[in-house]
Amino acid sequence: xxxxxxxxxxxxxxxxxxxxxxxxxxxxxxxxxxxxxxxxxxxxxxxxxxxxxxxxxxxxxxxxxxxxxxxxxxxxxxxxxxxxxxxxxxxxxxxxxxxxxxxxxxxxxxxxxxxxxxxxxxxxxxxxxxxxxxxxxxxxxxxxxxxxxxxxxxxxxxxxxxxxxxxxxxxxxxxxxxxxxxxxxxxx
Numbered sequence: 001x002x003x004x005x006x007x008x009x010x011x012x013x014x015x016x017x018x019x020x021x022x023x024x025x026x027x028x029x030x031x032x033x034x035x036x037x038x039x040x041x042x043x044x045x046x047x048x049x050x051x052x053x054x055x056x057x058x059x060x061x062x063x064x065x066x067x068x069x070x071x072x073x074x075x076x077x078x079x080x081x082x083x084x085x086x087x088x089x090x091x092x093x094x095x096x097x098x099x100x101x102x103x104x105x106x107x108x109x110x111x112x113x114x115x116x117x118x119x120x121x122x123x124x125x126x127x128x129x130x131x132x133x134x135x136x137x138x139x140x141x142x143x144x145x146x147x148x149x150x151x152x153x154x155x156x157x158x159x160x161x162x163x164x165x166x167x168x169x170x171x172x173x174x175x176x177x178x179x180x181x182x183x184x185x186x187x188x
Contacts, residue, residue: 002109002110003107003108003109003110003115004107004108004109004110005107005108006033006034006035006036006105006106006107006108007033007105007106007107007108008029008033008104008105008106008176009029009030009031009032009033009036009067009069009103009104009105010027010028010029010030010103010104010105010176011027011028011030011076011079011080011101011102011103011104012024012025012026012027012028012101012102012104012178012179013025013079013099013100013101014099014100014101014102014121014179017100017121017152017153017154018153018154019153019154021154021183022152022154022155022181022182022183023182023183023184024102024178024179024182024184026178027102027104027176027177027178027179028076028079030067030069030072030076031069031070031071031073032069032070032071032142033067033069033070033105034068034069034070034142035066035067035068036065036066036067036068036105036107037064037065037066037067038063038064038065038119038149038159039063039064039065040060040061040062040063040064041060041061041062041063041064042058042059042060042061043058043059043060043061044056044057044058044059045057045058060151060158062148062149062150063119063122063148063149063150063158063159064146064147064148064149065103065119065122065146065147065148065149066144066145066146066147067103067144067145067147068142068143068144068145069142069143069145070142071142071143072127072143072145074088074090077090077127078090079099080098080099080101080124080145081096081098081124081126081127082096082097082098082099083096084096092126098123098124098125099123100121100122100123101121101122101123101124101147102118102119102120102121102122102179103118103119103122103147103149104116104117104118104119104175104176104179105117106175109163109165111165113163113164113165114163114164114172115161115162115163115164116160116161116162116163116164116169116171116172116175117159117160117161118159118160118175118179118180119149119158119159120149120151120152120157120158120159120160120179120180120181121149121150121151121152121158122147122148122149122150123147123148124145124146124147125146125147125148127143127144127145128144128146129141129143152181154181154183155181157180157181160180162175
């Protein structure tokens, strides 16, 4: 099935990722999803013997992700990039450390059903910004987040994907309620 849409973009800050525990803050909306590109890096080593390819071994490297949104409010930027806001002013400092986050969304497929995705552990790069003067034709400038995702320490997972039209998938209604794998005990 071809993907024909993108919406319900969410992020959640990862607060703990150890062998014993995995916790996230509650997911929050990222409004105005325009585009999401996921590009895993695969490192491959090949061994040749007897004049032919004998073995090929691949390992997952970093996962580059770019997300374009219609807007990225300053409060959201501060959370994702590790900046602070003082008296309504976003202050970016060279010592800012972006938190690890999860990124979730759904994408409409050509059959009218949705594909659901959670990227589980990533960190954002400082935001590149592009400004230009207004001309005869309006040219939109939209924010693009560049992130690097990686496997979680807790379980080695980096992505969860589900199709709404799969007989086994029953989690569409609660997909954005929490990040998959969160070990937070509720109501303890």
